[in-house]
Amino acid sequence: MSDRGTGERLDARGLLCPLPVIRTQDRVRTLRPGTLLDVIATDPGVLHDIPAWCRVHGHRVLFSRREGEDIRIRVEVCET
Amino acid sequence: MTKKAVALISGGLDSMLAAKVVMEQGVHVEGLNFYTGFCVEGHTHAIRRKDRAKEKRNNALWVAEQLGIPLHIIDVTSEYKDVVLNPKHGYGQHLNPCLDCKIFMVNKALAWGFMDEHGFDFIVTGEVIGQRPKSQRKETMPIVARESGADDLLLRPLCAKNLPPTRPEREGWVDREALFDFHGRNRKPQMALAEAFGLTDYAQPAGGCCFLTDERYAAKLADLWEARGERDYELDDIMLLKVGRHIRPAPHYKLIVGREEGENRFLEGYRKRFLHLRTSRVPGPLALVDGTPARDDIGLAAQVLARYSQGRDEAEVEVSVHHPDGVVELVNVAPLAPAELPAAWHV
Numbered sequence: 001m002s003d004r005g006t007g008e009r010l011d012a013r014g015l016l017c018p019l020p021v022i023r024t025q026d027r028v029r030t031l032r033p034g035t036l037l038d039v040i041a042t043d044p045g046v047l048h049d050i051p052a053w054c055r056v057h058g059h060r061v062l063f064s065r066r067e068g069e070d071i072r073i074r075v076e077v078c079e080t
Numbered sequence: 081m082t083k084k085a086v087a088l089i090s091g092g093l094d095s096m097l098a099a100k101v102v103m104e105q106g107v108h109v110e111g112l113n114f115y116t117g118f119c120v121e122g123h124t125h126a127i128r129r130k131d132r133a134k135e136k137r138n139n140a141l142w143v144a145e146q147l148g149i150p151l152h153i154i155d156v157t158s159e160y161k162d163v164v165l166n167p168k169h170g171y172g173q174h175l176n177p178c179l180d181c182k183i184f185m186v187n188k189a190l191a192w193g194f195m196d197e198h199g200f201d202f203i204v205t206g207e208v209i210g211q212r213p214k215s216q217r218k219e220t221m222p223i224v225a226r227e228s229g230a231d232d233l234l235l236r237p238l239c240a241k242n243l244p245p246t247r248p249e250r251e252g253w254v255d256r257e258a259l260f261d262f263h264g265r266n267r268k269p270q271m272a273l274a275e276a277f278g279l280t281d282y283a284q285p286a287g288g289c290c291f292l293t294d295e296r297y298a299a300k301l302a303d304l305w306e307a308r309g310e311r312d313y314e315l316d317d318i319m320l321l322k323v324g325r326h327i328r329p330a331p332h333y334k335l336i337v338g339r340e341e342g343e344n345r346f347l348e349g350y351r352k353r354f355l356h357l358r359t360s361r362v363p364g365p366l367a368l369v370d371g372t373p374a375r376d377d378i379g380l381a382a383q384v385l386a387r388y389s390q391g392r393d394e395a396e397v398e399v400s401v402h403h404p405d406g407v408v409e410l411v412n413v414a415p416l417a418p419a420e421l422p423a424a425w426h427v
């Protein structure tokens with residue numbers, strides 16, 4: 001468990017959607033509100049799916065960006 | 081007290097409408113979507129470059145957003161194997177175990193939804209009598225309810241009036257009169273209901289959302305089972321069946337040849353686990369070799385690969401053969417002429 005700002009990391013590289021979303025969902029379930037989770041993935045589908053999953057569950061995407069072949073999405077876990 | 085329903089959300093119109101109908105009656109609804117490994121959307125869009133312009137939305141998530149409900153996606157790839165390999169009610173036109181699949185999913189929804197921490201009261205599906213020839217018939221509706229264990233806690237709002245009242249109807253959790261009597265393959269009632277709800281954008285998958293209903297995919301899966309001498313698979317197997325040309329020169333091995341850059345990149349992820357081939361001096365695809373090729377087979381495999389490279393018209397092409405133990409050898413081969421590649425090798 002980590003506090004806000006220290007951040008958690010989820011490596012979902014090589015997984016195809018919806019597996020990165022499922023891994024994100026399962027990890028977020030274990031985290032306290034305020035925790036930041038960086039999801040690293042390679043499937044461009046995450047650029048749509050993880051923000052969509054966050055919206056329906058009330059979490060926030062702080063940013064998503066490409067880093068070479070990887071995609072990094074930072075999620076802030078919110079109270080739901 | 082507000083009743084809670086868990087709705088199976090496939091991403092298609094029917095399950096979306098079924099959830100909406102119940103929500104309109106003041107029921108708290110949350111969506112559940114199962115990932116079996118055979119789902120059509122997602123992977124294929126992500127892999128192939130030609131598909132990159134397509135919208136990559138997950139339809140189930142999109143439906144949840146339109147409805148304003150949470151969606152829980154459950155990975156059932158391991159447990160689902162038994163449904164595919166041993167369907168009690170058999171297969172549909174190809175290797176699609178649709179009736180067993182529906183029973184499985186309702187059962188999983190029951191187990192998930194009725195856990196203490198979730199506390200749902202009933203299950204909602206978008207089934208319509210007569211909609212699907214294998215799994216959605218008048219006689220299969222009670223089978224799904226009974227064999228899933230959901231019994232009369234399974235509500236099909238779109239065709240409820242054609243079925244005996246369920247407990248949610250009998251207890252007044254929902255008003256049966258506000259449910260529907262849809263039947264058959266005609267989609268007009270659903271489209272009219274969607275319009276009444278103001279839902280104008282929805283997925284209409286042709287042939288369903290499962291690769292097992294796809295003739296060519298099912299043929300590749302059957303070929304895999306035959307070649308291995310057993311009906312079994314791992315997740316990687318069924319993912320690889322979605323990608324590349326599958327060419328089987330002999331029962332004991334086959335090549336998976338990338339058709340374009342996106343597929344080559346995807347196959348790259350598997351290269352350390354497979355013997356693989358690539359052309360070393362001319363542009364060409366990556367080929368994984370699945371099975372147990374003998375020493376003599378590698379030359380033929382290299383010739384097949386060369387046939388799909390930009391050196392296909394050359395007298396000889398250099399191919400690098402990468403063994404799983406890290407050893408790399410170079411071979412020079414004559415690309416197979418199209419006539420030398422029998423159609424029967426294409427799985």
